[in-house]
Amino acid sequence: MRRAADFIITKPVVIEKGASIEKALELLLDNDHGFICLAENGSICQVITCESALSSIKNAAEAQSLTTADLALNKLPLISSEIGWPEFIGKLKGNGLLAVTDSKNVVYGVITVSGMLEKLSAKTIELEREIDAIINFSSDEIFVADGEGRVLRVNSMFEDNFGVKLASVLGKKVNELEKKKIFTPSVTRLVIDKKSTQTVIQSRRDGRKLLATGTPAFNEDGSVFRVIVNTRDITRLNTLKLQLEEAELLKNRYQQELVELRQGYLNSGEIIASSPAMLELLKVATKIASVDSTVLLTGESGVGKGMIARYIHNTSPRAGKPFTVVNCGAIPENLLESELFGYAGGAFTGARREGKIGKLELANEGTLFLDEITELPLNLQVKLLHVIQEGVISRIGGTREIKLNLRFIAATNRDIARLVEEGKFREDLYFRLDVIPLVVPPLRERREDIRALAEQFLAKLNERYQKNKYFRSDVYSALDEYHWPGNVRELENLVERLMIVVDSREIETVHLPRRLTGLERSETVLKPAVRLEPLKKARENLERGMLAEALRICRTTYEIAEALKIDQSTVVRKLKKYKLVPEGREIDR
Secondary structure (H helix, E strand, C coil): CCEHHHHCCCCCCEEECCCCHHHHHHHHHHCCCCEEEEEECCEEEEEEEHHHHHHHHHHCCCHHHCCHHHHCCCCCCEEECCCEHHHHHHHHHHHCEEEEECCCCCEEEEEEHHHHHHHHHHHHHHHHHHHHHHHHCCCCEEEEEECCCEEEEECCHHHHHHCCCHHHCCCCEHHHHHHCCCCCCCHHHHHHHHCCCEEEEEECCCCCEEEEEEEEEECCCCCEEEEEEEEEEHHHHHHHHHHHHHHHHHHHHHHHHHHHHHHCHHHHHCCCCCCHHHHHHHHHHHHHHCCCCCEEEECCCCCCHHHHHHHHHHCCCCCCCCEEEEECCCCCHHHHHHHHHEECCCCCCCCCCCCEECHHHHCCCCEEEEECHHHCCHHHHHHHHHHHHHCEEECECCCCEEECCCEEEEEECCCHHHHHHCCCCCHHHHHHHCCEEEECCCHHHCHHHHHHHHHHHHHHHHHHHCCCCEECHHHHHHHHHCCCCCHHHHHHHHHHHHHHHCCCCEECHHHCCHHHHCCCCCCCCCCCCCCCCCHHHHHHHHHHHHHHHHHHHCCCHHHHHHHHCCCHHHHHHHHHHCCCCCCCCCCCC
16 A cells, blocks of 8 residues: 655755745745745744745735744644555645654655645556556456446457457447357356356357456445456467477477487397398398388297387388387386376376376387287277277377377287187287287297307497407307307397406307306316215205206296206205295295
């Protein structure tokens, strides 16, 4: 609230109390505000107005005997500078002038009716400019009407929304504008009728939708004083939302590509193929790359199914588009659906407020590689089948359908046909994925590739660690004779281990693990093949070693029992006896 101090006349005319009466009258007549102040010892003590001067001269017996102080008001009306202006208006009207005192009760300014009107007029103009600036620079339409629905203010966005000039609506009542169908329904009319905030959706002839919200301001008696309407173009907002989602999608794609670059995954598309089996596989892969048919890759774990999927993508017309990988077995089941399909903002507790884009959208226009597809829950298999067939998804908690253009490649190391027979995988999805089946052969069936793969892995590691190591020729013979249960992945891990562990530049057979050579490794010489020790202890050492090796190769105790031709219960008992399973860990049966 404005105070009395805000209305005082700055720099009032002040003369000393002892000045001549002629000087006082001259200054009084020249003053536009109609008063002058008398000061004593530097402080205002009295005020002379035109009325007080005329009254004093008229009532004086002899004008020559008057002093300057005689012309002043008999009683100076005083108010504190902190009083709000509504409190002193009546007093100002009665006296025409008020003297303003500070906290020490010393007069330091004067308020007059004319001076106050001047300041109020200037403030009114300033407020008018401020309101016009706020309304006209708003990106939304602002519409102001009085309690009878008469239009008082409208900004330029009204013309954009309704195609009507402002001059044709200002001063008109909303009922009249509603009858002319300039807008319908009138949210202002609804606010006046119901005396509460109202929101409506208005339609334009060109199909655009407008969201209008009207809010009432009330008089003291409860009647509507003003109605303020805020209108937004929903169509434009939806367009901006789509643009934002596209920007978010692009950002997520860049993030994914950055991760792939950091991991060196983009270079993993280089495939070494010298064996007839792999050359034939790549020939078929190249042929099918030009079409969008779904591909199902099968083969043992570690044979390079992901590399074949990347190869198909890189040689297809979609090569410049996203290649998105989803490992169905690595993502928790309760998160897999949101990871694939994404979710709308506020879809569930703990979700991001702005929502999230799923892997399916990230892969749009490119290729989606579904690794370990057999780990996909049955309820998601139904949804995935719908996406493959219809090419349309909806985010979790969302209603908008999103059209996709995707190429699907799936992979598994399990017998998917048997899983279908057992009811663990949907038959319709299996047939939809199995359009072009490709079997990636294990490394033991493509021994011509072993040397080339080992050399490729070693060259990459030399470059990464800035080394210059190499294999001795007899190492390749040992690598070629090994059965490679872990396939290409096992070979790659072995080469990296040798790169890190071996100190010399030359990697020899002695540096290879015993499972490849059958010999104990030594820093200088080979240990004797036979070492004399108690027969029982030697038997236990042999038993422990064989179980440790079987535990490394086999996935379950049943597989170990089958390989060693003993009972599964015996396997479990001996694993516990030799403490080959960490304490607290349950044995995988």
